[in-house]
Amino acid sequence: MTTAKPHSSSVWPWYAMAIAGIVTLVASFVAPPDALQGELSRILYVHVPAAWLAYVSFGVTMIASAAYLWKKDLKWDRIAAASAEIGVLFTGMTLVIGMIWAKSTWGVWWTWDARLTLTAIMFFVYLGYLALRRSTDDLEARAKRAAILGVLAVVQIPLVHFSVVLWRGLHQTPSLLKPASVDMDTPMVITLLVAVVMFSVMYVAMMVKLVELGKLEEQVILSELSSRTPVAGSAVTAPSLGGDA
């Protein structure tokens, strides 16, 4: 069942992540500063790809969850879990970077903008998803419950994305995924695209790593469960009151 070299693929993701990170940084500093926000606009090239890749991650979680419910194959469960973990990481990044940005442009760490709130809530939803996974050790029961939540939780994505349209708020309205005009300079758009591609590379690399890790963990559990593992019942022995004192 296990391949000859189970670790053979585990090096390249590290390189991929490193390179993608460097390229993103270089690209953001090569790009011309925004007319309005100046140097601060460079935050955009991390902030936006992180948010978008969080969407992608949770989308993949949804698809893998549905696939698990369909096929009942634990492979899909591992993919869903790994993707959710990365998604939480990216959402956290969006939040933290966004807050730093907010402090420097709006003067406050946080404000009751719909998108901000909903992003925070999306973060909590998937933290809940991860917590749910930790609450059972029966692999199948865990997979099933997590899958149902994984499918339902996806509503958070459109909610966050369209929140700016639904309410008026401080936050930037969609500037790219909006059908009509693109109100960014071409260099900025290109840099953004490069950053998004690099984040995607990071995502894929992390996925490979995490899915591998999940599989490994499962194997460790199963291999430790040899036929020699004492059964739960062996903890109970015949009582002895120790003499008849």
Add this chain to the structure above:
Amino acid sequence: MAARHRYPAEVSEAIAIVSLSGVAVRAGAVPILRDVNLSVHPGEVVGIFGANGAGKTTLLRLVATMTRPSEGSGTVFGTDMNSPDRFEVRSRIGYIGHTPGWYPELTLAENMAFVAAAMGIDAAKVGSCLDAVGLAGAKDRRADRCSHGMQRRAEFARVLLTEPDLLLLDEPHSALDADAVDLVDGLVKRTVERGGAAVLVSHDHARVESLAHRILRIKEGTIT
């Protein structure tokens, strides 16, 4: 009446009611049962002995489809234990566990009526079943105001009500007074005569030995 309960007579000899092969149950990484093979045929009464913590209750709940096997496979009334349709055979199983599961705020009769309604059994039967276990006078008493033994008796009334083809009794004699212990024998015999089977877990060797056709022992998580 209750035709769905009847095991088809013509195949009753051939098909096992319960059949487990190579079943393991784990709680996380802790093995509780392993490599359990068991088949129970119509008309059989099987007694199960074993030390505290050996896994007897786990085995009964497994057979009742309330716990799923971590490994191996099994069928009850021909239905796979892992199938999502396993709920369909549950109405043919009568399980009495360590602690009664009545809703505390409902009376015994209301609890029973719920079970009857859920299974499409005539509600009029509730009274006579409670009567049969000697609880006619307490039928309108809230379950949490009934003594432990009364609640246990009521569980036997439930089994009378649902007429299961497979009885799974976990220490059925405990908490029953001298008058009521015979309920166990009576129920087991009724079930067997209908072509059903019974599995009894008990520490009361004498009582079970007189009742069972076959005695199994659980040790180290396996049936020996």
Add this chain to the structure above:
Amino acid sequence: MAARHRYPAEVSEAIAIVSLSGVAVRAGAVPILRDVNLSVHPGEVVGIFGANGAGKTTLLRLVATMTRPSEGSGTVFGTDMNSPDRFEVRSRIGYIGHTPGWYPELTLAENMAFVAAAMGIDAAKVGSCLDAVGLAGAKDRRADRCSHGMQRRAEFARVLLTEPDLLLLDEPHSALDADAVDLVDGLVKRTVERGGAAVLVSHDHARVESLAHRILRIKEGTIT
């Protein structure tokens, strides 16, 4: 060690450990016990039989000062059952009820250590008590992951730990496997030898008759 537990030897013959006179217990308007007179003396083992719902558990909880008499009066170790100081004698009572009361999220050892700390007993004793009931291997298992019988065994370990002078056991034999039923005898004998007393409620007439000096029967709320 644990001197507070010892019943003064010189008066042990004269003073009753439990003394109830004309006690009635009601739940709301429903009488459960009425006109109960009972005295238990040091060195005595009293067996109580009675039908399901007769009031045996109520009687034990009354003696354990967990239920107060609606009528009549009683004393345990000389303390009035109605007095607000009744909590002071409770540490001398060992009660095992129908269902174990361990905190599910704590391990057996932690549960026991709590009892030890609450009573000023050396925590080092916990391990040996669990060992004595055959649960040394399960002491770090959460209570809700222990089987019913294991939880019951642990209750006997608790009694070993607290060394009560008055044992109140409600169907002590149930749920214990063949190895463990002797725990009951052992504990009762130990207690009696220390000058204590024991009250056993049971439906297992044979076992209790061999153990008890005196058998009482409860019928319709009164001792006959």
Add this chain to the structure above:
Amino acid sequence: MSPTFLSQAMTVARRDVLRERRSGEVLWVTLPFGAVALLLIPIAISTDTLTLRRVGVGMFWVVVMLFGVLIAVRRTTADSTAQRDMVALTGMDPAAVFTGTALANFLLLLVFETVLGVLTVVLYDIDLSGAQWFPLILVLVAVGLALLGTIAAGIVATGRSTAALVPLIVAPMSVPLLIAATQSFEGLRLGKSILTWILMLAVIALVLAVAGVLSARPLQETG
């Protein structure tokens, strides 16, 4: 013959309503608690009537969301293994059990909403224009919350750390409900069309109902 899906669901719903009537958990504990919350808020924010009026409807919905979910979840997760075994061994279709539970939760929530709603109108001097729409909105929100709570309870019920996860799962999922509910009231106040919001509520309810019914069998008691 085994009873139909619908009659099984009704049996379950009737059981739940009867249990509530006996224990009074919702009516006598959760409801007063919610009322206390609504009473405390004006004291806490001690502000002018105008702000209160604006804040009132929102607070009502927050209280309904939080307590509503508590209601739906508590009732399911409080049951013991033995009780769940009893239900499972009746052989009822898990989907019917889900439907019945959700139905009972819906009814309880509707009572909860109505009582607190009246209280809110009185306490916060709410603008009643468009009041003919209130029942529809209340019903739709109650449906959504009941389904959501029942699903969440189902997802966590078999776990060992049970109730621990519910708020994490439910409260955030109720955000769309909250938005639709508050926005439709806002719409009514401003005299705008609230069709979008009503539709959103209906769609949420539908999606949750389908999800709940479909997930019931895979989630059936597994110990």
Add this chain to the structure above:
Amino acid sequence: MSPTFLSQAMTVARRDVLRERRSGEVLWVTLPFGAVALLLIPIAISTDTLTLRRVGVGMFWVVVMLFGVLIAVRRTTADSTAQRDMVALTGMDPAAVFTGTALANFLLLLVFETVLGVLTVVLYDIDLSGAQWFPLILVLVAVGLALLGTIAAGIVATGRSTAALVPLIVAPMSVPLLIAATQSFEGLRLGKSILTWILMLAVIALVLAVAGVLSARPLQETG
């Protein structure tokens, strides 16, 4: 020798903290619920930042009151008769048990308040003048709430009267607490003396402590 009052109380408190660490009820259920509540409120009332800043502190206190009492009550009433018997039969002084339980509740509430407090400050952009007083106020409110919840739970746990009484007991008592808490914050903001309010909090805590300890023995478990 039977252990001292203090050591009994400490034993009980330690038990409660250990149980909480195992089950994570407060940390992983109630706390996230409270946090979500704080997040939902702005969505629900969808108003300007200025109003929110004004409302923020009040909302914090309302959430603390409601959930705080829930914490204290839930933990005690959830125990089974057998569990309560076990405690009673250790022969501990009921007053010591009360003290220990209240102490544990106090610690849990303090954690709850602190985490939610930080969240409130960040989210609602709270004015931090006079912040050196915050710890004192938080501690006093936590003491008051813990005592209040423990008393309420004790009354319920004795049987007869159901949980229905809890809100009735808690509501009137929590009003003065709430007023003192919010007013002292208001005072800090306006740079006024808050001595009266601090004193009021201290007096409430004292009265509740005395009431709790005195009522413990008469209220001791009677099945």
